[in-house]
Amino acid sequence: MTTPVAVVTGGSRGIGRAFVLECARRDYAVVLTHRGRGTDAEETVRAVEEIGGRAVAVVADVTTDEGVAAVQSAAGDLGAVSLLVNNAGILAHGELGETTDELWDDAFAIHVKAPMKLTRALRDDLAATGGAVLNLSSTGGVVGSVHGVSYGASKAAVIGLTKTLARELAPHVRVNAVAPGPVATDMYASIPADEQTAVEDETPLKRIADPAEIARTGLDVSSWPNVTGQVIVSDGGRVM
Secondary structure, eight states: OOOOEEEETTTTTHHHHHHHHHHTTTTTTEEEEEOTTTHHHHHHHHHHHHHTOOEEEEEEESSSSSHHHHHHHHHHHHOOOOEEEEEEOOOOOBBBGOOOEEEEEEHHHHIIHHHHHHHHHHHHHHHTTEEEEEEOOOHHHHOTTBBHHHHHHHHHHHHEEEEEHHHHTTTTTEEEEEESSSBBHHHHSSOOHHHHHHHHHHHTTTTOOOOOHHHHHHHHHHHHOOOOOEEEEEEEETOO
């Protein structure tokens, strides 16, 4: 039996690493992209190998043609891609008066342009395998973001991209999105304890998600044969 292939962008740490590991647990060979900073990608590959999986880390700026080509090449060595997880992102802080054109362009490049480019590049593989695309939005894209206009607007655009591609690529490829609220990543752990407590107190379920929960949610919805164009909100009830 041919091993299915998944591509996970921004897969070296945080939610991205959780997606890589969950893909491996579900018997995908994984291509993960990263920006070449530190040893996170190597550690993620080792973690996959420790559970008996296979992962290849690729240094790639997926907003560029060169980066997309590098991903295609690495994936092509493993087989036809049947799952694309567009996870790479930046936390573009700044209210309107603080938002530069560069910050705006960077947010839309990584959150919207890169998923479009990768889906376009891999669409033949995805169609041939009856595959799926999963885009990472945010509750900030659903109801507006406390992180600022660039983040909120670009994550909202992810939802529009998801629904439009779901229509265009049907019936051969399913396209869905996950919109997490606060997640227990290293970034979240770095904020003061009293702020973490406040976030949890404001959440109906009185907890925040573990990255692995977001990964399981995303891969579950990506496996459902009759679901496309949907945005699954995983936020403990914060925007209910």
